Amino acid sequence: MKTPRASRLAAAITICISGALGLSACGSGFAGSETKNSSDAGSGPISVLIGASGEAEGNAVKSAVADWSKTSGTEASVKVASDLVQELSQxxxxxxxxxxxxxxxxxxxxxxxxxxxxxxxxxLANKDDFQPSLVKAFTYDGKFYCAPKDSSTLSLVINTDLWQAAGLTDADIPTTWDELEAAAKKLTSGNTVGLAFSPETARVAAFFPQAGGSLLSSDGKTATVNSAENVEALTFVKKMLTDGAVKYSSDLGAGWGGEAFGKQLSAMTIEGNWIEGALSKDFPNVKYRTVELPAGPEGKGTLQFTNCWGIAADSKNKPAAKALVEQLTGTTTQMAFAKAFGVMPSVKSAEAGFKKEFPAQEASIAGVEYAQTLPSQPGAADVLKDFDAKLASLRTSDPKAILDSLQTEMTATLSK
Amino acid sequence: MSILTRNTRSTRTRSSGTSRRGIRGNQNAAGWLFTAPVIVILGLFLVLPVLMAAWVSVSDWTGRGSPFAGGTQFVGARNFEAILAGGGLAERDFGTALRNNLYYVVLVVPLQTVMALFLAMLVNNRILKGRGFFRTAFYFPSVTSTVAVTVLWLFLFNATGAVNKFLSLFGIIGPNWFQEPAGIFHLLARNVGITDAPAALGSQTLLGVTWWDWLSGPSVAMTAFILMAIFTTSGTFMLLFIAALQNLQGELEEAAMLDGAGVWQRFWYVTLPMLRPTLFTVITLGLIGTWQVFDQIYTGTEGGPAKTTMTPAYLSFSTAFNNQQWGQGAAIAFLLFGIIVIFTLIQRLLLRERVNVPRRKRMNPEPSRGRKL
Structure with missing residues (x-):
């Protein structure tokens, strides 16, 4: 009866060999991170990974990086990711x-x-040039991590043709919640609703500062999601949605506020600077203007969005990477990006030039002064996603109950 | 492996009496040599990653560098605890994903199996003209990529899409399919006047989800995905049923016909029992496929609206990649694996041929308990 035993032995050997082969094949990647030296002197080509909003952005970044590569002599390549977070994690x-x-x-x-x-x-040489609110957004654990690459704020976008057709004039441009509601009602007719925006926290939370609220306390240490101010703001949003003059873009069959606005399913929308590029590309015939979001009972409020240029701790050539970022966040490159895809520069030195060049974006720049950013501590993104999910059924639920459950979740992320 | 052992055994019986080290003495070594490449590849790309994932699920790996590097600590069942009893968002998300997928499985598997069998019976009919055409037509959705079908579905089920236009011909105002988070059982309850959770169902929770929400049924958005799954996979399984139907001897059917059995009786008492092994295959594959649904969600809705199309597979991905909770992501994957195994065992138990059926009453010549798999 030796045959079965022999075959079993052979099996065991084969499995061991294949296992050993497998481990040694992966070995180079496994041990890598520990033995890597982290000295600052580096060499080698630079790879840049971006998630572009469209072709214009991809091309603009590519040409800016190519310019730097030519002057610095360091090889650099740009890759546009289809799923940025996934590729980064990998x-x-x-x-x-x-x-x-x-x-x-x-x-x-x-x-x-x-x-x-x-x-x-x-x-960075130009670290004092960045706008303070953006520096705050990219400060984690007391350290200013990465250079903000641009910024955008939400404003109210108005279709001027529909505005005039409804008999409204410049004097009717809403500056308060009541006026916003009144204008939305007047603009609603046929297939067009007065105002539409995406059913997400990144739009609805703009109403919170207008009522004097916020999602986190100003030191970022306590959750203030279910404050009376926020409940007031969310109740107002719910009231507008149930009255019929305001709808979610998804209810109109559009993917986002800009699409609903471009297709003239809504006469107004709440969007950021990026809507400019989208409208001129997909709906060049729509005439519009952007104004500041109307003030609530406690004044003006909006949300600010931004991204930064991250540098990997495992990068083999950090000095070159830093030099590249310095150039990319420089005044000239940022103005070129602003022209190419409509974002606002993140540095103060470019502000005057931007205002002069893009007078139509006055409202977005004004917003920078009083804008809030969304919470970004670990786990916050998950809570905001849960908020998105709950906003989908805001019309049939109790605003206070929504905010109460989010308060618990947000507190849990802060105590970690 | 089983082929090898069987060969060994037959060799031994045939060569019994002669010397063991005969003409086939080195066969075993050769056999292992020839299978080695496959074992290496499977080991490298299947066994090893599974073992790595198993380690990640009980570690605090943060997603930077190797999970086997020094900084990663063993944390026991902490990741599983956060998902199953953490009381937080992670638990509620898992409960929600489980509910969504459960309704998906419970509706898709029976419907697609019945549909596949029905189509197979149709195109196996000898009288049918243009059988080839219909077979191709029914199989076509299966060879189309899920992503393409998902995009098609997003357009069809748009608020102003073709499906709603069609419904409006009958005066029905269709829902905004992929944006409607309400469960269909909840909608039915609303029709009979129940709009809020009865106190008994609203307060008690399982995995962070109230019983009232467990009973919501698939959301309207999920229903669209359910229709899509039936549309795309029925064709695949139809092929399996056709193959099985063509293997059946016509004599039995003729004998049944002579005995005066009607169409329905012939199907129920003759054809269906003989299809049992295929039925087992189809249901098993269906269960595994539906519990692992991911592509549609990733390309179509990313779990929305209101997380009602989130599935454990997608939740595992987004927990790991988007939230950097790699341990919890891997733990969800292993829980999903456990669920699939349990469901497969249950259906195996249900489909098992009753041993106490008298031999003469069996339609199969011999019991075929799972042998085909």
Whole structure:
């Protein structure tokens, strides 16, 4: 009876060999992160990973990076990711991430917590030029991690043709909640509703500061999601939605507020600077103007969005990566980006030039003064996603109950 | 492996009496040599990643560098605890994903199996003209990529899409399919005047989800995905049923006909029992496929509206990649694996041929308890 035993032995050997082969094949990647030296002197080409809003953005970044590559003599390549977060995570896990990449504030906290990104921004030559609110957005654990690449704020976008057709004039431009409601009602006719926006926190939360509320306390240490101010704001949003003059873009069969606005399913929408590029590309015939969001009982309020240029802690050539970021956040490059895809520069030195060049974006610049950013501590993105989910059924639910349950979730992320 | 052992055994019986180290003495070694490449590839790309994932699910790996590097600590069942009893968002998300997928499975598997069998019977009919055409037509959705079909579905089920236009011909105002988070059982309850959770159902929770929400049924958005799954996979399983139907001997059917059995009786008492092994295959594959649904969600809705199309597979992905909670993501994957195994065992138990059926009453010549798999 030796045959079965022999075959079993052979099986065991084969499995061992294949296992050993497998481990040694992966070995190079496994051991890598520990033995890597982290000295600052580096060499080698720079890879840039971005998530572009469209072709214009991809091309603009590519040409800016190519310019830098030519003057610095360091090879650099740009890759446009289809799913940025997934590709970034893959890179960090394998120990071979892209050197320079787009990073949003909520992702920053995750990657900073596990040490994947390099806190380099404090050593940049132009670090004092960045707008303070943006610096705050990219400060984690007291360290200014990465250079903000641009910014956008939400404003009210108005279709001027529909505005005039409804008999409204410049004097009717809404500056208060009541006027917003009144204008929306007048603009509603046929297939067009007065105002539409995406059913997400990133739009609805703009009403909170207008009522004097916010999602976090100003020091960012306590959750203030279910404050009386926020309940008031959300109740107002619910009232507008149930009255019929205001709808979610999804209810109109549109993917986002800009699409509903472009298709003239709504006469007004709440969107950021990026709507400019989308409208001129997909709906060039729609005439519009942007104004500041109307003030609530406690004054003006809006939300600010931004991304930064992250540098990987595992990058093999950090000095070159930093030099590239310095150039990309420089005044000239940022103005070129503003022209190419409609974002606002993140540096104060470009503000005057931007105002002169893009007078139509006056409202967005004005918003920077009083804008809030969404919470970005680890786990906050998940809570905001849960908020998105709850906003979908806001019309049939109790605003206070929604905010109460989010308060519990938000508090849980802060106590971690 | 089983082929190898069987060969060994037959070799031994045939060569019994002669020397063991005969002409086929080195066959075993050769056999292992030839299978080694496959074992290496499977080991490298299947066994090893599974073992890595198993380690990640009980570790605090943060997603940077290797999970086997020094900084990663063993945390026991903490990741599983957060999902199953954490009391927080992670638990509620898992409960929601489980509910969504459960309704998906419970509706898709029976419907697609019945549909596949029905189509197979149709195109297996010898009288049918243009059988080839219909077979191709029914099979076509299966060879189309899920992403393409998902995009098609998003257009068809748009608020102003073709489906709603069609419904409006009958005076029905269709829902805004992929944006409607209300469960269909909740909608039915609303029709009979129940709009809020009865106190008994609203307060008690399982996995962070109230019983009232467990009973919501699939959301309207999920229903569209359910229709899509039936549309795309019925063709695949139809093929399996056709193959099985063509293997059946016509004599039995003729004998039944002579005995005066009607169409329905012949199907129920003759054809269906003989299809049992295929039925087992189809249902098993269906269960595994439906519990792992991911592509449609990733390309179509990303779990929305209101998380009603989120499935454990998608939740595992987004927990790991988007939230950097790699341990919890891997833990969800293993829980999903456990669920699939349990469901497969249950259906195996249900489909088992009753041993106490008298031999003469069996339509199958011999019991075929799972042998085909």
């Amino acid at each position: 890179g960090f896990a394998s120990g071979k991430p892209a050197d320079v990449f787009y990073l949003s504030p909520d992702q920053l906290s995750n990657y900073a917590a596990n040490g994947s990104v390099e806190p380099y921004a404090d050593t």
